[in-house]
Amino acid sequence: MKNLLIGAVLVAAVFFVAWKATQTNKPGPARQAPQDAPQEAPRPEAEAAPSPDPFPHSAAPEGSAATPPPVVSPAPPAEPAYTSKTELGTRREECLYLCGKCGKVFSPTEETMQAQVRIQWTDAIDCPYCNGQRTAYFAEACPSCGKIYAQFPNTKRDEATGEIRKFCPQCGTDPVRWVLRIRKARPASPTDPPATVLGPRREDFRFLCRKCGANFSPTPESAQKQTRGQGKTAIDCPLCYGRSCADAAVCCPKCKHVYLAEGAKALCPRCKTDAVEWHRTKGGTKSGTK
Numbered sequence: 001m002k003n004l005l006i007g008a009v010l011v012a013a014v015f016f017v018a019w020k021a022t023q024t025n026k027p028g029p030a031r032q033a034p035q036d037a038p039q040e041a042p043r044p045e046a047e048a049a050p051s052p053d054p055f056p057h058s059a060a061p062e063g064s065a066a067t068p069p070p071v072v073s074p075a076p077p078a079e080p081a082y083t084s085k086t087e088l089g090t091r092r093e094e095c096l097y098l099c100g101k102c103g104k105v106f107s108p109t110e111e112t113m114q115a116q117v118r119i120q121w122t123d124a125i126d127c128p129y130c131n132g133q134r135t136a137y138f139a140e141a142c143p144s145c146g147k148i149y150a151q152f153p154n155t156k157r158d159e160a161t162g163e164i165r166k167f168c169p170q171c172g173t174d175p176v177r178w179v180l181r182i183r184k185a186r187p188a189s190p191t192d193p194p195a196t197v198l199g200p201r202r203e204d205f206r207f208l209c210r211k212c213g214a215n216f217s218p219t220p221e222s223a224q225k226q227t228r229g230q231g232k233t234a235i236d237c238p239l240c241y242g243r244s245c246a247d248a249a250v251c252c253p254k255c256k257h258v259y260l261a262e263g264a265k266a267l268c269p270r271c272k273t274d275a276v277e278w279h280r281t282k283g284g285t286k287s288g289t290k
């Protein structure tokens with residue numbers, strides 16, 4: 001009988017020490033808990049329930065046991081002591097890599113890249129910024145919206161043709177189709193260049209060509225020269241060399257799709273965002289605008 005009692009006390013002591021150890025061992029997740037808490041609906045109820053508990057004596061151990069439950073996500077695994085094979089080179093537009101882990105864009109040195117990429121653009125290389133192992137993919141700037149995106153993770157097989165197509169994750173443009181459309185519309189020998197001069201890319205000053213479908217930002221000077229006092233709004237397309245075929249367009253503030261506004265309305269045909277309303281509310285909360 002005595003032995004049993006001592007045993008019970010011992011077991012209780014061991015449990016207490018073990019519990020104490022788990023509490024002190026994870027200060028990280030415990031501190032994160034309040035951040036996650038608002039998203040977890042059951043928590044306020046769980047706290048509310050024990051307080052009107054009719055057993056005040058058991059309140060102390062039960063209360064402390066009730067505080068940890070906000071199911072703490074396991075601590076992130078420690079970073080492996082891995083040293084990236086990639087060395088940073090000078091930035092080259094034709095050789096961009098985008099890390100899917102840290103989001104950095106970089107150009108590797110030829111040597112370190114070739115040591116890792118044996119096949120082609122589908123291969124991932126190490127990231128020299130976050131030390132990620134094979135996390136960076138060959139990237140390019142979307143010709144339509146300018147966002148730099150990783151090519152291979154944004155490919156999809158066309159069910160009908162079996163063809164592998166790339167899509168910009170920001171505006172949905174297929175860059176290959178985009179360029180092909182312009183090439184088709186462009187005359188073989190553009191001996192008579194258009195009056196429009198390409199300027200730096202601007203979201204608030206985009207033109208859309210009705211002939212080749214390309215969108216671009218002209219220099220304000222070259223555009224004004226063509227529209228001033230002539231009663232016309234269309235300008236020449238510097239990409240396909242079409243005459244008076246590009247109109248001032250709206251760049252969707254949300255998905256970056258470029259489209260022609262109809263009348264006073266500026267409703268994006270792709271994501272249905274009202275650009276006028278968006279700018280009036282200054283983008284709102286940016287994430288949730290519906």
Ligand SMILES: [Zn+2]
Nearest residue numbers: 099102127130
């Ligand atoms: Zn990275």
Ligand SMILES: [Zn+2]
Nearest residue numbers: 142145168171
């Ligand atoms: Zn794009």
Ligand SMILES: [Zn+2]
Nearest residue numbers: 209212237240
């Ligand atoms: Zn054009």
Ligand SMILES: [Zn+2]
Nearest residue numbers: 252255268271
């Ligand atoms: Zn849109």
